[in-house]
Amino acid sequence: MKRNSYAIIGSGALGGLYGGMLAKAGFDVHFLLNSDYQHVSEQGLKVQSTWGDFHLPQVNAYDNAAAMPACDVTIVALKTVRNHLLPDLLPATTREGGVVLVLQNGLGVEVESAAIVGEDRVLGGCCFLCSNKVGPGHIHHMDFGRIVFGEYSRQEITPRAQTICDELNSANIDAQVSADLGAVRWRKLMWNIPFNGLSVALNASTKEIVDTPSSFALADAIIREVHQGAAACGVDVPESAIAKTMGNTVKMVPYDSSMRIDYLNGRPMELQAILGNPLAAAKASGHEMPRVEMLYQSLQFMDKAAGK
Amino acid sequence: MKRNSYAIIGSGALGGLYGGMLAKAGFDVHFLLNSDYQHVSEQGLKVQSTWGDFHLPQVNAYDNAAAMPACDVTIVALKTVRNHLLPDLLPATTREGGVVLVLQNGLGVEVESAAIVGEDRVLGGCCFLCSNKVGPGHIHHMDFGRIVFGEYSRQEITPRAQTICDELNSANIDAQVSADLGAVRWRKLMWNIPFNGLSVALNASTKEIVDTPSSFALADAIIREVHQGAAACGVDVPESAIAKTMGNTVKMVPYDSSMRIDYLNGRPMELQAILGNPLAAAKASGHEMPRVEMLYQSLQFMDKAAGK
Structure with a gap:
């Protein structure tokens, strides 16, 4: 063939x-x-x-x-x-x-x-x-x-x-x-939203985020919001994915997320695809994700302040 | 006398x-x-x-x-x-x-x-x-x-x-x-939490925060959370205080909040008094303030990353 x-x-x-x-x-x-x-x-x-x-x-x-x-x-x-x-x-x-x-x-x-x-x-x-x-x-x-x-x-x-x-x-x-592509995408968002987002908002590597109690708790809370957002959109991601995502990131090599690299290099960030679209999808299903929304708004501010 | x-x-x-x-x-x-x-x-x-x-x-x-x-x-x-x-x-x-x-x-x-x-x-x-x-x-x-x-x-x-x-x-x-000192304090927190907090988290003056649509919306959402937190603690702040707080800040001279000045000068920030205590008080009354909590966690991370 x-x-x-x-x-x-x-x-x-x-x-x-x-x-x-x-x-x-x-x-x-x-x-x-x-x-x-x-x-x-x-x-x-x-x-x-x-x-x-x-x-x-x-x-x-x-x-x-x-x-x-x-x-x-x-x-x-x-x-x-x-x-x-x-x-x-x-x-x-x-x-x-x-x-x-x-x-x-x-x-x-x-x-x-x-x-x-x-x-x-x-x-x-x-x-x-x-x-x-x-x-x-x-x-x-x-x-x-x-x-x-x-x-x-x-x-x-x-x-x-x-x-x-x-x-x-x-x-x-x-x-x-x-x-089930929807489940795949939401599963990935459970990493991308907290770790792409916070790495820019907190100016930190993934390692710094998971090594500090306050940001670990925040990343965990954001992952839970995304997990619930998926459920609201009819996408079933197993609950165990929450701990797995945090655990994988703890074990991960210290990593600058693509969003952080874009930001540090003065390039526009993928805010709409990674935060805006999931927020809109959850909202359309009647579900609010206040931390994700706050992250999105903060990053939009930073994107604009950087002149993009 | x-x-x-x-x-x-x-x-x-x-x-x-x-x-x-x-x-x-x-x-x-x-x-x-x-x-x-x-x-x-x-x-x-x-x-x-x-x-x-x-x-x-x-x-x-x-x-x-x-x-x-x-x-x-x-x-x-x-x-x-x-x-x-x-x-x-x-x-x-x-x-x-x-x-x-x-x-x-x-x-x-x-x-x-x-x-x-x-x-x-x-x-x-x-x-x-x-x-x-x-x-x-x-x-x-x-x-x-x-x-x-x-x-x-x-x-x-x-x-x-x-x-x-x-x-x-x-x-x-x-x-x-x-x-009613409680009402006075919560009324002030409606400014201090969003504008002290965001001025550090977003590295921005009050003017930049209120002049940008995404951060304006975020500040407004935080103020509403604080207003509801006050109510949960039995403190009645008039609803009109929300719009007034935003309006006063729009009219305010561009201002570096005390928290931002502390942060930029390498001094510890008043995180416990301004964010931690109100969060704990609201939580004790069964009320969550997710955006305030996220702001607190973000600032704790920044405080620690700055070496305090």
């Missing part, structure tokens, strides 16, 4: 790692790059990873979606704040009948892709991953790495999703398919 | 202003100073004020409570984080039968004084005041200035409270007596 070809839109900490792993395994992978285009087309992609370091001296690099071949699977690994670019990108990179796999943080982040290619051609997933881009074409993957993904428009594990999962696994990527 | 003599414990932005006004009006006022003692005993007290600038070249300055005469009224204008010093100070500065007027921020701040002189000799009050100490013995009073105070152990306006009020008024200080 012919293997899927992959277009990677946004080749940073996430797209660079997974795309690089696929390319290393011999898949036909095409990387769309922005600021790193020149560097990567000349020097390739360098990955330091807990899965093993590697360097791909030559990759299929593009600075322009129109120049890319239409692929079977387009992985959206852009920041959500750039989703307005997708109408210009997805039609070129996705072959007729091909699918789009949205591996972005947050909730409701498949909406833009679904509007372009149709919701039945969209999959979504979350990456439980500590990875940063540390230089042009240079990814540092520090911890974890599992992708959990599933269909966007139906609660089942389809053959096409299973095929993609098998291919990812064959490239030594820790991937799982889920029949 | 003989006028009251006054001991001022803590001669900063608050004690320096009110003590200075009393001394200027000819009252017998004795100032206990710490770091500014040398400067004030040599050069006196300088006050820039919306009530008129003045300079008192000679004031009764002390660096040691034991050297002070026992006065009729001791005004406690220290930061609450230094209340552990009061057992060494109040007995010397307060004559037998004299009273202690606690003009500190927060809730439950009379407890230490009451334990020393007896609760029937304690009055408490709040200052609705924008004033900063800008140099040794140099006070800058920028806006507002009203003192509202009352008896600590009973809900009535006593003759002694009225006398003190009349004396303050005669010194051109905007003072009022209240029969």
Whole structure:
């Protein structure tokens, strides 16, 4: 059976790692790059990873979606704040009948892709991953790495999703398919909302947050709010996930969340996708999340004060 | 009738202003100073004020409570984080039968004084005041200035409270007596909790907070929580105080709250008095204030991260 070809839109900490792993395994992978285009087309992609370091001296690099071949699977690994670019990108990179796999943080982040290619051609997933881009074409993957993904428009594990999962696994990527993308997304939000949010609001690493009693208690309270928010939206995440999320973070390497790195580098934060959309979804179900709302408002203030 | 003599414990932005006004009006006022003692005993007290600038070249300055005469009224204008010093100070500065007027921020701040002189000799009050100490013995009073105070152990306006009020008024200080100190304190907390707290948490002046929609909404939500917390504690603050507090702050000169100044200068913040005690009081009445709690936890983290 012919293997899927992959277009990677946004080749940073996430797209660079997974795309690089696929390319290393011999898949036909095409990387769309922005600021790193020149560097990567000349020097390739360098990955330091807990899965093993590697360097791909030559990759299929593009600075322009129109120049890319239409692929079977387009992985959206852009920041959500750039989703307005997708109408210009997805039609070129996705072959007729091909699918789009949205591996972005947050909730409701498949909406833009679904509007372009149709919701039945969209999959979504979350990456439980500590990875940063540390230089042009240079990814540092520090911890974890599992992708959990599933269909966007139906609660089942389809053959096409299973095929993609098998291919990812064959490239030594820790991937799982889920029949419940909503549960996957809310489960991830239980980490992203407290730890992305507080790392900026408190100007702290994850380690500092969990090592200090007051912020540990706060993170725990926020996780509980998110867990209840999920339930209000009809998404059942096991109660045990609360302690697990805190426990994993305690054991995690000291980590600067992607939101903190964005903030410290003067880039806009993914506030709408990670905080605004979940808040709105819970509110639409009649559920308030006062701490999450306060975090959202605080970060909006900080975003604006930083001039974005 | 003989006028009251006054001991001022803590001669900063608050004690320096009110003590200075009393001394200027000819009252017998004795100032206990710490770091500014040398400067004030040599050069006196300088006050820039919306009530008129003045300079008192000679004031009764002390660096040691034991050297002070026992006065009729001791005004406690220290930061609450230094209340552990009061057992060494109040007995010397307060004559037998004299009273202690606690003009500190927060809730439950009379407890230490009451334990020393007896609760029937304690009055408490709040200052609705924008004033900063800008140099040794140099006070800058920028806006507002009203003192509202009352008896600590009973809900009535006593003759002694009225006398003190009349004396303050005669010194051109905007003072009022209240029969309900609890309501006064909670009313003040409706400003102090959101604006002291957020000015540190968001690293912002009051003007920046009220000028930005997200932080305006957050401050407003916090004020509402405090208002409900007061009600849960049996303290009735009129609903109109919510809009009034926001409105006054919008009209206020851009102001760095005392908590922000403490934080920026590496001093401990009055977290227990301003946030911890009200939270505990509300919780004891079965009422949660999630945003206030989050603010308290965030500020505790920041206090610790700053090394205090």
